[in-house]
Amino acid sequence: MTQSPKNTDVQALFNKIAPEYDKMNNIISFGTHKLWRQRVMTKMTFPVGAHIIDLATGTADWAIALAEKSDATTDVTGLDFSEEMLAIGQKKVDVSDFSNKITLIQGDAMALPFEDDTFDIVTIGFGLRNLPDPVRGLQEMYRVLKSGGQLVILETSQPDNPLVKPFWQLYFGKVMPIFGKVFAKGKYTEYKYLDETTENFMDYLTLGQTLLKIGFQKVTISRFNLGAAAVHYAIK
Incomplete structure (x- = not known):
């Protein structure tokens, strides 16, 4: 059982919310999560014939987008610990134009079942904060990346503007869990937990510094929606 720092079985949690996950992502982010990925x-940079892995791939939206963006000889692996999320993702992969390029597997992002220096690109979208040990996960990402390979982390973040932050806290702390109760068959507790992981996760500057300490280079950061999300790019 994979426990979060708040002693929550995150695998069971994501199995439970899987049926409504895509719908809730669209509602909570007002559809902007797709624009952020684009x-x-x-x-x-997508090398020809690249090996790409999308960690915490969930229902495979980013894996499919990566397959679409890359050349025909590239392969994309999507890894997630939730079998229910992967089952939904597999259905989406099967009806996509890229089923021959994408492989979905169940696994632990903190103990990746791959050799060192395997992938040209590692991505993780809105999943790092749910790892029980994010630093260990980042170390695993470093290990499986090839020298010169790219790491891309898209994650929720905390606005630091004093005028914006109270509204952000109200939305994630109060409104989002209610959305879970109304639109996701009463899953208030689950979406309250997801709010707490967002609020308690390391800020974007700390994450950038952590990447440098692990050994990543050329770390750059961009922020979206007044700081509600951030993307970190880094090179091994």
Whole structure:
């Protein structure tokens, strides 16, 4: 059982919310999470014949987008610990134009089942904060990246503008859990937990510093929606 720092079984939690996950993502972010991924990928470099892994791939939206963006000889692996999320993702992969390029597997982002220096690109979208030990997860990402490979982290963040932050806290702390109760068959507790992981996760500057300490280079950061999300790019 994979426990979060708040002693929550996150695997069971994501299995439970899987049926409503895509719908809730669209509601909570007002659809902007898709635009964020597209903007992130415009700044990525896709080598010919690349090996890409998308960690915490969930229902495979980013894995499919990466397959679409890359050349025909690239392969994309999507890894997640939730079998229910992967089952939904597999259905989406099967009806996509890229089923021959994408492989979904169940696994632990903190103990990746791959050799050192395997991937040209590692991505993780809105999943790092749910790892019981994010630093260990980042160390694993460093290990499986090839020298010169790219790491891309898209994650919720905390606005630091004193005028914006109270509204952000109200939305994530009060409104989002209610959305879970109304639109996700009463899952108030689960979406309250997701709010707490966002609020308690390291800020974007600390994450950038952590990447440098692990050994990543050329760390750059962009922020979206007044700081509600941030993307970190880094090179091994």
